[in-house]
Amino acid sequence: MQLFDFYRKRVSLLCFIIAATLLFCGLVNLHSSVRSSDFEKMSGEISNLKAKKVLHHGTYVTRYDYLLTWYADGEYHYRQIREQVDKREEGKIDIWVSADNQEIRFDTSKQIAKKAYIAIAFALLLGVIGIISSVIYRKKHPETTAKRIEKLEDIQIYSILSFVFSLFGEVFVIVTININHNQKQIYYGMVDLGILCGVIAVISVITFIVARNKYTISTKKQCKKNNIKK
Numbered sequence: 529m530q531l532f533d534f535y536r537k538r539v540s541l542l543c544f545i546i547a548a549t550l551l552f553c554g555l556v557n558l559h560s561s562v563r564s565s566d567f568e569k570m571s572g573e574i575s576n577l578k579a580k581k582v583l584h585h586g587t588y589v590t591r592y593d594y595l596l597t598w599y600a601d602g603e604y605h606y607r608q609i610r611e612q613v614d615k616r617e618e619g620k621i622d623i624w625v626s627a628d629n630q631e632i633r634f635d636t637s638k639q640i641a642k643k644a645y646i647a648i649a650f651a652l653l654l655g656v657i658g659i660i661s662s663v664i665y666r667k668k669h670p671e672t673t674a675k676r677i678e679k680l681e682d683i684q685i686y687s688i689l690s691f692v693f694s695l696f697g698e699v700f701v702i703v704t705i706n707i708n709h710n711q712k713q714i715y716y717g718m719v720d721l722g723i724l725c726g727v728i729a730v731i732s733v734i735t736f737i738v739a740r741n742k743y744t745i746s747t748k749k750q751c752k753k754n755n756i757k758k
Contacts, residue, residue: 540665543658547651554647555727556720561641564633567624572598572632577618582611592616596632598623607632673750680743684736691732697725 577594591611598605605625614634624633633640701722 540658540662543654543661547654547658550647550651550654552724552727554644554651555723557640557644557647559720559723560633561637561644564624564626564631564640565637567626567631567633567637568600569636570598570600570623570625572596572621572623574616574618574621577616589613590615594618596621596623598625600625673746677743677746677750680739680746683739684743687732687736687739691729691736694725694729694732698722698729701725 574594574596577592579590579592581588582591591613592615593608593610593612594616596607596609621634624636625631635643701718705718
């Protein structure tokens with residue numbers, strides 16, 4: 529039973545980490561879906577397809593390089609695609625391209641949105657599972673007030689550091705966008721990074737406020753318990 533409780537505590541943390549990752553992926557895909565809603569469907573062609581093995585996290589995986597060609601605005605456009613995960617075949621393929629021919633999608637806006645909603649749904653589900661598991665563990669293993677105060681102090685420090693780093697991230701995004709404002713690929717990549725930093729900043733502020741309130745309550749309880757008046 530103790531072993532089960534030990535893993536339950538670890539499962540809660542794992543659920544929260546995976547949920548946060550899925551939530552970020554979902555938000556990025558949702559942003560990509562909105563951005564590509566006015567992309568035009570075109571017929572592209574894949575050529576010079578090459579499959580290669582690359583080392584990824586200690587394991588060799590297959591990646592694909594190929595040349596993508598499409599015709600728009602009276603001329604041919606070319607894009608060299610490198611180290612893609614999705615397997616492709618040489619020949620014709622439907623693609624969705626932005627008006628300035630800078631951005632390419634291999635899925636429709638609705639398909640991308642569907643992936644986003646699925647990721648967000650799984651993130652919420654894992655978050656709920658993590659919360660329930662954490663509550664059960666805490667009920668079976670209640671913390672002392674002193675231990676809770678110490679943990680809340682750490683949470684406040686970490687949330688402040690997280691907020692500061694997210695602000696640095698936002699500054700980096702703004703500077704990079706201003707320098708590369710004509711390069712759409714970099715621009716939209718930085719927009720996604722800016723969204724991530726913004727989400728982290730909001731979560732950090734909420735976490736700090738909640739932890740601060742709990743810290744105040746726990747401190748008063750500890751003082752009352754020790755008959756110390758402040």
